[in-house]
Amino acid sequence: MFASLTLRALCAVMLALGLAFALGSGAADAQQPSPSAIATAKEVITAKGAAALYSPLVSGVIERTKSVFLQTNPMLGKDLNEVAAKLHAEYASRGAEIVNDVAKLYASRFTEQELKDILAFYKSPLGRKLIVEEPAILDQSMKNAQVWAENLSQEVIAKMRTEMKKRGHDI
Incomplete structure (x- = not known):
C-alpha cells in the first residue's frame, strides 16, 4: 500500500511537471522563440545558477524509483x-x-533583448551579489514562514476550540 502511494505521488509530481510545461508553453505557440533567444535564455539560466537546480532531478527520479521497487521487494x-x-x-x-x-x-x-539585459544584470556586480545572497534569503524566508505558519496554526486552533465550545463541543 505504502509503495503504491509513493509511486502514485511520483506519478502525480511527474504529471504536474508535464502539465506545467504543456500549459506554460501554450502562449508561446503563437510565435516560437528564435534559437538565439533560447541560447541567451540558457545563458541566463546558467548565470543564475539555476541549471544546477535541475541536475539533481534525473538522479532523484532514479533513486525514488529504486526506493519504490525496494519497498516492494x-x-x-x-x-x-x-x-x-x-x-x-x-x-x-x-x-x-x-x-x-x-x-x-x-x-x-x-x-531576446530583454534576455540580453537580464543576462547583463546577472553578470554585473549587483547581479552576482543577488545570486550569492538569494539562497540564504530564501532559506531564511522559508524558516520565517514556517514559524509564522505554526504560530498562526496555534492561534486558529485556539480560536476554533473557543468557537466550538460555544456550540457545546469540547475539542
Missing part, C-alpha cells in the same frame, strides 16, 4: 543498486532537457 537491493548505477550513467545527460524546456519558457516570455 527488499531482497532486490543489490540488483536495484546495480541497475540504478547503470541508469545514473545512462541518463546523466538528460538533465539538459529540462534546461532546454525552461530556456524556451524564458524565451517565450521575454524578448
Whole structure:
C-alpha cells in the first residue's frame, strides 16, 4: 500500500511537471522563440545558477524509483543498486532537457533583448551579489514562514476550540 502511494505521488509530481510545461508553453505557440533567444535564455539560466537546480532531478527520479521497487521487494537491493548505477550513467545527460524546456519558457516570455539585459544584470556586480545572497534569503524566508505558519496554526486552533465550545463541543 505504502509503495503504491509513493509511486502514485511520483506519478502525480511527474504529471504536474508535464502539465506545467504543456500549459506554460501554450502562449508561446503563437510565435516560437528564435534559437538565439533560447541560447541567451540558457545563458541566463546558467548565470543564475539555476541549471544546477535541475541536475539533481534525473538522479532523484532514479533513486525514488529504486526506493519504490525496494519497498516492494527488499531482497532486490543489490540488483536495484546495480541497475540504478547503470541508469545514473545512462541518463546523466538528460538533465539538459529540462534546461532546454525552461530556456524556451524564458524565451517565450521575454524578448531576446530583454534576455540580453537580464543576462547583463546577472553578470554585473549587483547581479552576482543577488545570486550569492538569494539562497540564504530564501532559506531564511522559508524558516520565517514556517514559524509564522505554526504560530498562526496555534492561534486558529485556539480560536476554533473557543468557537466550538460555544456550540457545546469540547475539542
